[in-house]
Amino acid sequence: xxxxxxxxxxxxxxxxxxxxxxxxxxxxxxxxxxxxxxxxxxxxxxxxxxxxxxxxxxxxxxxxxxxxxxxxxxxxxxxxxxxxxxxxxxxxxxxxxxxxxxxxxxxxxxxxxxxxxxxxxxxxxxxxxxxxxxxxxxxxxxxxxxxxxxxxxxxxxxxxxx
Numbered sequence: 001x002x003x004x005x006x007x008x009x010x011x012x013x014x015x016x017x018x019x020x021x022x023x024x025x026x027x028x029x030x031x032x033x034x035x036x037x038x039x040x041x042x043x044x045x046x047x048x049x050x051x052x053x054x055x056x057x058x059x060x061x062x063x064x065x066x067x068x069x070x071x072x073x074x075x076x077x078x079x080x081x082x083x084x085x086x087x088x089x090x091x092x093x094x095x096x097x098x099x100x101x102x103x104x105x106x107x108x109x110x111x112x113x114x115x116x117x118x119x120x121x122x123x124x125x126x127x128x129x130x131x132x133x134x135x136x137x138x139x140x141x142x143x144x145x146x147x148x149x150x151x152x153x154x155x156x157x158x159x160x161x162x
Contacts, residue, residue: 004017005040007078012042019032022050029085029086029113030079030094033079033124048062048065052124053124072101076098079095080097081093092115095111097110111127142161144157
């Protein structure tokens, strides 16, 4: 049995598989988020279109989404935060990081996604990409030909910088 790509620890058949094939609805915003992630490695681009809120489907680019899914190696999903989105809620927000490899480069996609229940079903409404915070260096940058800060007496490029 194949593990579910969403990282739940369950098999695909007992987790996101039935949601992807339409035999079961997601019972929460997080459940739909997990299924939407699983749609990428499972190449179920049709599900991504169907799980968009009906009022937000006009700018969906299925061709570009399919290309991204097919050209990437999907490595894992990490759910960072969930607000609302339970069985009794009509709205929810899920913050996540999806990791993937594209053209040999490891990448991550960090987003806060909004979900809404419409006619009894959960739908993806929109997502806000979360950019990494810029870091300000506390110390001066070590040049390649500067002495190595480890104290070896060697140039940085021949020591810790190699």
